[in-house]
Amino acid sequence: MRTAADIRRMNSFAVVRAIHANGGASRRELVDITGLSFATVAAICTKLLELGVIAEVARKRAPAGRPTATLSLNPEHGFLLGVDIAETYVHVEAFDAALEPISSTQYDIDTHERSPDQVVERVKSAIAAERARHQGRALLGVGVSAPGQVDQVGGTSVFAPNWDWHDVPLRDMLADSVDAPLFLDNPLKSLAIAEMWAHPERRGQDFVVLNLGTGVGAGIAIGGRVVRGRMNSAGEWGHMVIVADGRACRCGSRGCVEAYVGAPGILQTLREAYPDSPLLHGDDQTATIAALAAAADDGDPAALDVIERTSHYLGIATASIVNLLNPDIVLLGSWVAELLGKHLLDRARTHLQAHALAVPMAAVAFELQHPRGNSVSLGSATFALEGYLDSVPDGTTDPETTPRRRTVG
Amino acid sequence: MRTAADIRRMNSFAVVRAIHANGGASRRELVDITGLSFATVAAICTKLLELGVIAEVARKRAPAGRPTATLSLNPEHGFLLGVDIAETYVHVEAFDAALEPISSTQYDIDTHERSPDQVVERVKSAIAAERARHQGRALLGVGVSAPGQVDQVGGTSVFAPNWDWHDVPLRDMLADSVDAPLFLDNPLKSLAIAEMWAHPERRGQDFVVLNLGTGVGAGIAIGGRVVRGRMNSAGEWGHMVIVADGRACRCGSRGCVEAYVGAPGILQTLREAYPDSPLLHGDDQTATIAALAAAADDGDPAALDVIERTSHYLGIATASIVNLLNPDIVLLGSWVAELLGKHLLDRARTHLQAHALAVPMAAVAFELQHPRGNSVSLGSATFALEGYLDSVPDGTTDPETTPRRRTVG
């Protein structure tokens, strides 16, 4: 952001985003959306058309005058892979260059298959399966999300608590299985970036996506940029303390949000209050949470009690974020939110209201996220798309949100 | 940040900052610091010299070669006022255009003098006193910090809990007493901006200044920008919950950080554990905290116990920030930190370590802030300086940190 070329890159990037957000736009519309001059928009579009990043997909004829050429991201330009490495599965999804999902492959990971080599093997075969489906099309990039602390510049998993991984060089391990740039990041950052691409108004907002799963965390974006922190570890909302000297957390601390709001924490709340509850499916989190949701639908008092207790903690933990960051919007996402969200939302909002200051409370929207498919793989693919755009000669980039590029393979 | 002029403004701003941070610099040094080309630096400096914003203050002669012209912010160019409206006093400080303090006036505010008119009267007379001291010099701008929720764009105090103010139009009320642009903001933001100007390396870091006084809060800066949130209310760290259903807080919630770590909270801890302690000076916070510090110096076990308990809560509350934001540095400031800091710091760090995740913990520096004088008035004056630079024709600005300009009077 120092020389004229940087301006062109930023404006070029803004045009690409506007086209994507609009699902296709004419040059005139782009002028209105981006605020750039007609001349500039025309020049940028010409360049992007030459590169094949965008294409003229339709001409809208009007009663009079030259018909409008609708520009859109060029789905023929190639495809992207978004990889979501989670604690229990590997999900690999293919997207066209307009970020529309095309196909996906998912493999479960057994609890005992936890070594880096075993997991990487799974990832590789899922990638190979998707790669094979799209023979002949150019692979523009691969984005990979891995749980825990991830060094997105170095491409390593610094620490994954659930598998006890330390400094696993995931990008290098995967490099020989893909002939395209590979971007590694953390699911929280993927969620935030996906939200920004799917909802262009988010660029001008400060927002937080709360990820409610086995682990919990927050994807934070401020001023149109994903918050990463010094070590790309920002967003560990799950390990904020809400009960001093409270429940032991798997992180070694006590009273963490995750110990109450994470799926195992919800199970623990259920087990402590109703040790013999028929809703308990042993340690099977998904089954138990699903049973809880079904029972709550039927008005089961025990289920509603557990949900109320969970909402209490969720509301408090959300209040801390609302007070600290004063965001425009807080979203609840991931599988626990999908199963229990409708029961949690209003109850948690009540507790949020009781603990948040009036001014930030009045300003915040507290809602369920409505994902199209797997947001994490979408976000990972988005990182790959940004990386690709960044790498294009005379290309387009947002120097703030794009991870520093590092081509592999 | 869209056209070439924006680039010039940003680079111009970078040059001003570099000159200030260095306490004067040659053009050659500016090239190294800013990364700009020599030609660009020369052009910018010529312009700034013409405007009188900077001046050539010295020529360093070397054993050979053309002597180096040292450029520095031009203190003769005019002066700034920084106003710190606090709960118990009004502090007005004059700074030259190089942000060096020149003089200051402070008036106490009695507990019963809490109406907007009364407080504004105090502020006006303090400003008048400082104004009178610098007759004949140009007043470039006035920065005002007011406690509570402040709308810095509209220039109003939205809500000040300690005085029960609602929507007080402070800027308009003060406008007729100053013939210069007036900028209103919140002390937390002032602290953050002051820290950035005083320590240039902070621009590239994510940092948090914890303000430990009667109320507590956090000045947050991410990516060189002060975090404001939707309503400029970000930073209310004092009202994050660390003890679910804990102590009642004056905000109406329970278990807030402030209820434990704010000065009244520390007094409460002391009173609950040692009801007859000689350290207690009734409700006089300053006297009691000072007595606590003195007793701790002497190894008094009761004082050390209270400090240990406070450190526990402080460490937990800091851990939440470290986990959520993964900052490079967390600083402790304000009068409680000045009095008790040396006793709190290492103890709190122990608790921080116990509650923070390993990766962000390893990355963070946890230190006492070393302010030169009143950081809040310095920061307020800095907002005024930024506003002034922004207003200069062909001037310099950082569009991100500068509050939108709004000239009054």
Next chain:
DNA sequence: GAGGGTTATTTTTGGTCTCGGAAATACTTC
């Protein structure tokens, strides 16, 4: 003491790039 040599700092010049505004051009319907 005067004048040329040295050396590091600044200033100028020339080339390339971007943006915006306005005029010119393209494309379609009536």
Next chain:
DNA sequence: GAAGTATTTCCGAGACCAAAAATAACCCTC
């Protein structure tokens, strides 16, 4: 062919950078 809208093209202004030219000392010799 006229009318009407959508793009493209054509400047001019301004910003950056690289490199050449100018400047302002000091130092040393004559």
